[in-house]
Amino acid sequence: MKTKNATPVRAYRFFCISPEGKIRSRKGDQVWPTPAGKKPGAWIRHKGDVRCCYTGLHASRTILDALRNHQGEALGEVEASKIMDEQMNKFACGKMRIVRIYSRKHLVALAGCAAAIVLPIFERRFPGDLRVRRAIDAGVTWLRTGTYASAAAAAAYA
Numbered sequence: 001m002k003t004k005n006a007t008p009v010r011a012y013r014f015f016c017i018s019p020e021g022k023i024r025s026r027k028g029d030q031v032w033p034t035p036a037g038k039k040p041g042a043w044i045r046h047k048g049d050v051r052c053c054y055t056g057l058h059a060s061r062t063i064l065d066a067l068r069n070h071q072g073e074a075l076g077e078v079e080a081s082k083i084m085d086e087q088m089n090k091f092a093c094g095k096m097r098i099v100r101i102y103s104r105k106h107l108v109a110l111a112g113c114a115a116a117i118v119l120p121i122f123e124r125r126f127p128g129d130l131r132v133r134r135a136i137d138a139g140v141t142w143l144r145t146g147t148y149a150s151a152a153a154a155a156a157y158a
Helices: 062-069 104-125 131-145 148-156
Strands: 009-019 058-059 074-086 091-103
Touching: 009 058, 009 062, 009 091, 058 074, 104 131
Parallel strands: none
Antiparallel strands: 009 074, 058 091, 074 091
């Protein structure tokens, strides 16, 4: 599907974090300007052809689709403009900026919620296997206390 949009679209993508703490693309060839408070980062523009999986700036319309496409150290909410190519769960565009980078706490909470949703299915299939429940409990403990030691203890003695 080829579309050109003037109004920016909100979407999601994962980023890599360099050893210096800079937000980079998956291949590391693009350093992304970070948001400052509520102000989005500067626009990145791609010059040349735009094709999904090959060229351009890529993102997904949902977090789940972003997870399917590429994982990284940081999940970002982005604004995209000039969408030129779109596939089932991602698109490529010529212009994008980061609106927000989600914290590790956001990602742990998201993972815990997703795991809790499927936990009854897992426990029916594997009764007595407490690993997933303990992992969820450890995540909740870490979210409440902020320490890995207390989260690990919660998982070990659950």
